[in-house]
Amino acid sequence: MGDIYYKTYTEEARSDAPHRALWGLKQKDIFMEFVPCRDWFLNSSPPGEVNLQRARTHDGLYHAYVVREANTRTANHQVVREWRTMVKERAEWEKYRERLVRQVKGYEKAKAAFAEEKAKFESDKKSEEWGREGLRSKLRAEEELLAKERAEWKKTCEKYNQRMYAARSKITDLEAQVAELKGKVEDGQTDNER
Numbered sequence: 001m002g003d004i005y006y007k008t009y010t011e012e013a014r015s016d017a018p019h020r021a022l023w024g025l026k027q028k029d030i031f032m033e034f035v036p037c038r039d040w041f042l043n044s045s046p047p048g049e050v051n052l053q054r055a056r057t058h059d060g061l062y063h064a065y066v067v068r069e070a071n072t073r074t075a076n077h078q079v080v081r082e083w084r085t086m087v088k089e090r091a092e093w094e095k096y097r098e099r100l101v102r103q104v105k106g107y108e109k110a111k112a113a114f115a116e117e118k119a120k121f122e123s124d125k126k127s128e129e130w131g132r133e134g135l136r137s138k139l140r141a142e143e144e145l146l147a148k149e150r151a152e153w154k155k156t157c158e159k160y161n162q163r164m165y166a167a168r169s170k171i172t173d174l175e176a177q178v179a180e181l182k183g184k185v186e187d188g189q190t191d192n193e194r
Contacts, residue, residue: 014047015048019046019047021043021044022043023039023040023042023043023044024039025039025040
């Protein structure tokens with residue numbers, strides 16, 4: 001079945017179709033057994049790659065094998081040599097990432113707390129301004145009331161003073177009349193005694 005899949009491939013017919021390997025690999029298979037490994041090797045490459053390799057001469061295929069195998073082995077060797085460093089770098093990067101995540105969370109909390117404090121401050125500021133404005137309006141009202149009361153008091157005092165002046169004038173007039181009458185009575189008594 002796999003050979004038919006690869007032999008019927010053409011650039012014109014299936015070049016953009018996804019590669020779906022026709023292998024007998026099962027999910028329980030491991031690469032410690034020959035059959036799954038062979039099946040994987042035979043079917044893992046897409047048909048375009050298989051045709052490219054099939055078109056090579058024996059010397060070209062051998063040359064490609066040697067170059068790729070040497071590259072694979074040296075890359076594997078370098079991975080093994082740097083594995084501990086890569087793992088250490090990865091661990092350090094993870095620690096750095098976790099520290100950054102904590103810092104970002106701390107920043108978000110601080111930002112939210114700041115926004116809350118700012119809102120409270122603005123609210124308190126408005127309350128204080130409104131409170132001051134309220135006190136100012138009360139003061140103005142009290143001043144106006146005091147001014148009205150003072151004007152009424154002045155009017156009352158003027159009326160009282162006028163009444164008192166009128167009463168004083170009457171008292172003075174009456175005292176003058178009493179003195180005049182006394183004078184007349186005394187004159188009349190003196191005239192009678194004579």
